[in-house]
Amino acid sequence: MLTLPKLIYKNPEKGKIKGKCVFCAENTEFGFEKEFSGSFTGYTNLYAGDCICEYCNAFFRDQGYRKHSFIATEEDVFFIKRIEITDFLLDPPDPPFFFYVSYTYQKQGWLGNFDKVNYSKKKFFICTENNIVYADIKDTKKYIETAKNLRECKIAKKDMLSGNLSVNSLKKLEEQNKIYLKQKIEEIENRRLWEVIVYGIE
Ligand SMILES: [Zn+2]
Numbered sequence: 182m183l184t185l186p187k188l189i190y191k192n193p194e195k196g197k198i199k200g201k202c203v204f205c206a207e208n209t210e211f212g213f214e215k216e217f218s219g220s221f222t223g224y225t226n227l228y229a230g231d232c233i234c235e236y237c238n239a240f241f242r243d244q245g246y247r248k249h250s251f252i253a254t255e256e257d258v259f260f261i262k263r264i265e266i267t268d269f270l271l272d273p274p275d276p277p278f279f280f281y282v283s284y285t286y287q288k289q290g291w292l293g294n295f296d297k298v299n300y301s302k303k304k305f306f307i308c309t310e311n312n313i314v315y316a317d318i319k320d321t322k323k324y325i326e327t328a329k330n331l332r333e334c335k336i337a338k339k340d341m342l343s344g345n346l347s348v349n350s351l352k353k354l355e356e357q358n359k360i361y362l363k364q365k366i367e368e369i370e371n372r373r374l375w376e377v378i379v380y381g382i383e
Contacts, residue, residue, distance in 0.1 A: 189253050
């Protein structure tokens, strides 16, 4: 199976342990000891296994993947800024690719999700720090337009996420003849995708 670490590392350093990898559940003959620092909190996302495979080991040792949002392809890794997220949602690189969005730049949100490699530019998974998000380009376009319109009306992101517009926000929409946007927020079904878009919008 093509996992996120295999997408990035073609020829990683090899270990000596044979067995099943706790990160990706693949078998290897070149694994490393499953040793974690005291601050490691991802135990609930590990598979039962014997070692860390050479691919996952290389990925896990690189702090850059914890401290950035990124898109990985077989050729490249693009570390992306928050405000670039919506552009990549609309036009991701050619598959296969893996899309990771970090909110706090501290968690290892990809743990347990190394298999979420995408094979379509129109319907794909985004792995975030908190969950897996399914993105369909039709929803993505619609939601980005709604989010942009709301931001132009100076609606707070907190209101956009809760879906309950404050009296103050409603007043702003009325004043700008954009009260129909209230309906647009209420119609949003893919809350997880909406959360990514609201985070990424200016
Ligand atoms: Zn592995």
